[in-house]
Amino acid sequence: MATAKISQKSVYLITIVASLGGLLFGYDTAVISGAVGALENYFITSLQDDAVLSASTIFQFKVIISLCILAVGILFASFILKFFKRTKAYAIIAGILILGGAIYYFQFLSLPDVMTENLQNSILGFMISSALVGCIIGASMGDKAANSIGRRNGLILAAILFLISACGSAYPEPMNIFQANTLTSFIIYRIIGGIGVGLASMLAPLYIAEMAPANIRGKLVSFNQFAIVTGMLVVYFVNYFIVSGQTEDWINLTGWRYMFLSEGIPAVLFFLFLLVVPKTPRFQTMKGNEEDAVKVLTKLNGPEKASQILQEIKASFSKTRAHWLTFGWGIIVIGILLSVFQQFVGINVVLYYAPEIFKGMGMETDASMLQTIIVGAINMLFTVLAIFTVDNFGRKKLMLIGSAVMAVSMIGLGVVLYLQSEGIFALLWMLLYIAAFAMSWGPVTWVLLSEIFPNKIKGVMAVAVAVQWLANLLVSWTFPMMNNNEALVETFNHGFSYWIYGIMAVLSGLFIWKFVPETKGKTLEEMELLWGPKDKL
Known part of the structure; x- marks a missing residue:
């Protein structure tokens, strides 16, 4: 009875730690909401009075959009290769590349570097949503990360990316190591954070599912969804307290930086807590560390069930x-x-x-x-x-x-x-x-x-x-x-x-x-x- 209580307590603590990945997922997704107006004033409005900066920004915008399309295109090409035989898949990819490339060149790349209303709105929209490009990349890397460095270590990587993004998004000027302008630096750091979000969105529920006993797995995995919306609510409070009583000028110059920097606090906590939780038994077994897997299974499920679950894990690899x-x-x-x-x-x-x-x-x-x-x-x-x-x-x-x-x-x-x-x-x-x-x-x-x-x-x-x-x-x-x-x-x-x-x-x-x-x-x-x-x- 005491063992059951200890194991259940351990499961819940591990679930809470992993769910911090979901909380950061929600936090990073919603942190941008309070900063939209300030970001427009700080990054976009200034372009209207500086033709040289405007032209440079448009050029770099075209470059970064092209790189993002290339990364996403490679991902979806890999999907096409899994749906069709190689000859047919290559034909489909070539057709999309030719048609899409022509439309992209004539409708976007070949346009003059002149700041129009639609282009200005497009830059603003991409700046706000740029983290989602990273989410696509991170989610696509999730399976490989889970099977190479493991579920827990993958979440540690996500925490590090969250922290880098928090600092870089808050202060894109001093942390600009990309030989680009400040707007481009900000976008890159948001994409880095998005990769962390994408990894966490896949690895956090996977980690919980593999650690939880079958009889409470559904309830524990649902904690991750709860953590996501909790992260959103927390950041709404944080944003409110940052701007409360402040002038618009202060918010436009400094306030938005504190919003992004605040993400560093849960990111550091997530990183530290992950260092003390175990790797999942499934990953340990996959890497041949059955002894370590049995220790974790015994702690979470009791000694009488540990051997049986280990055999089930080993059998699942043969499917x-x-x-x-x-x-x-x-x-x-x-x-x-x-x-x-x-x-x-x-x-x-x-x-x-x-x-x-x-x-x-x-x-x-x-x-x-x-x-x-x-x-x-x-x-x-x-x-x-x-x-x-x-x-x-x-x-x-x-x-x-x-x-x-x-x-x-x-x-x-x-x-x-x-x-x-x-x-x-x-x-x-x-x-x-x-x-x-x-x-x-x-x-x-x-x-x-x-x-x-x-x-x-x-x-x-x-x-x-x-x-x-x-x-x-x-x-x-x-x-x-x-x-x-x-x-x-x-x-x-x-x-x-x-x-x-x-x-x-x-x-x-x-x-x-x-x-x-x-x-x-x-x-x-x-x-x-x-x-x-x-x-x-």
């Missing part, structure tokens, strides 16, 4: 993986569209730009930050409710209700903005939207992605996750282009983009209703029978 198209294209497309719609409904626009949205409604800086805390609290509360209801209520029903409420909320918010009757109504529409997302598409998408892919092709989940980060990048990048466009503002008064997200919410509901099966109560083996093996395409 062969199937071709990604074993179950046909249907399951692949459904997984990808789940990820795409989760982002296209506009959630990260609200999370990244909430203070600026509230300021656009006429609120002062302090008030807008306070409203953001309310957004974070609603997000956290309804995420917890989803965790406790998804197994009873069903995945499909929650997703359908969520889509309907999000559609009404976004269209309603767009109407309020269009009619210029902002205030309490705009806030209520936004909070209703956040609650609907947090109860449905936020956590339930991850549940569905973990359930719909049979174990034989579990690796294809990496495609869905990479596409999710890419969709997040596209939505976050394009929001300033729509929201700050003079013609659209004159016609729709900031309501246009929210109507687009409302339409996406409608389409997401139709997609769930028509194509996504209910997975509640089905074993993974039953899901495998549902799809059935298909001929490779």
Whole structure:
């Protein structure tokens, strides 16, 4: 009995440590929200009065976008090679390269180095969302990191990247080692932090899942999602206390630096705590360290179960993986569209730009930050409710209700903005939207992605996750282009983009209703029978 209590206590402590990766994930994702206006003033506005700096910035922007596209392109080329035979895959890659390269050159690279309104908004959007490029890269490296340096050491690497990003983003001038201007230095440090986020997003739940006993694994893995929304709420409080009572000039010059630098505190704590937790038994066994694996298993599960679990781990290595198209294209497309719609409904626009949205409604800086805390609290509360209801209520029903409420909320918010009757109504529409997302598409998408892919092709989940980060990048990048466009503002008064997200919410509901099966109560083996093996395409 005492051993069980000790082992359970150890499991919970280890889970809390690993979940700090999720907290930093949420912290890094949301820290940008309080700094958007200051970053625009500090980095973008200054370009309007300096033609030389403007031309240099545009050139470097083109270079960094090209490098990011190259990195993401290599990742997706590797996915194509796993879907098709080499000859066909090379033909597809070559076709995309030629067509995409031509469009990219004539529509972007060949444009003169002149700062237009759209280009200025594009630079701002990419600066705000640049960490997501790192997230795509980090998530794609997660599997290799897990199997080479291990789950725990991979998280230690993520903590180091978080810390570097915190310092470099806060002070891109003195830490500019890239022979580039300050804006480019800031973007690079944000991408470095994004790589840490991408690693943590995969390795933290994997570490917890491999350390937790089977009977409480689901509950413990859900701690990671809870930690993510907790990190978001914490940083909203931090941002509020940093700007509270300060002048706009101080915030634009100094305040935003403290926001990014504050990320260093949880990053250092995460790093230090990881040094005292063990490597997972699965990784130890994989590397031939069975003795160390047994010690960890004995501590966490008791001596009577340790040997049995070790044999199960060793047996799992003998299972062969199937071709990604074993179950046909249907399951692949459904997984990808789940990820795409989760982002296209506009959630990260609200999370990244909430203070600026509230300021656009006429609120002062302090008030807008306070409203953001309310957004974070609603997000956290309804995420917890989803965790406790998804197994009873069903995945499909929650997703359908969520889509309907999000559609009404976004269209309603767009109407309020269009009619210029902002205030309490705009806030209520936004909070209703956040609650609907947090109860449905936020956590339930991850549940569905973990359930719909049979174990034989579990690796294809990496495609869905990479596409999710890419969709997040596209939505976050394009929001300033729509929201700050003079013609659209004159016609729709900031309501246009929210109507687009409302339409996406409608389409997401139709997609769930028509194509996504209910997975509640089905074993993974039953899901495998549902799809059935298909001929490779």
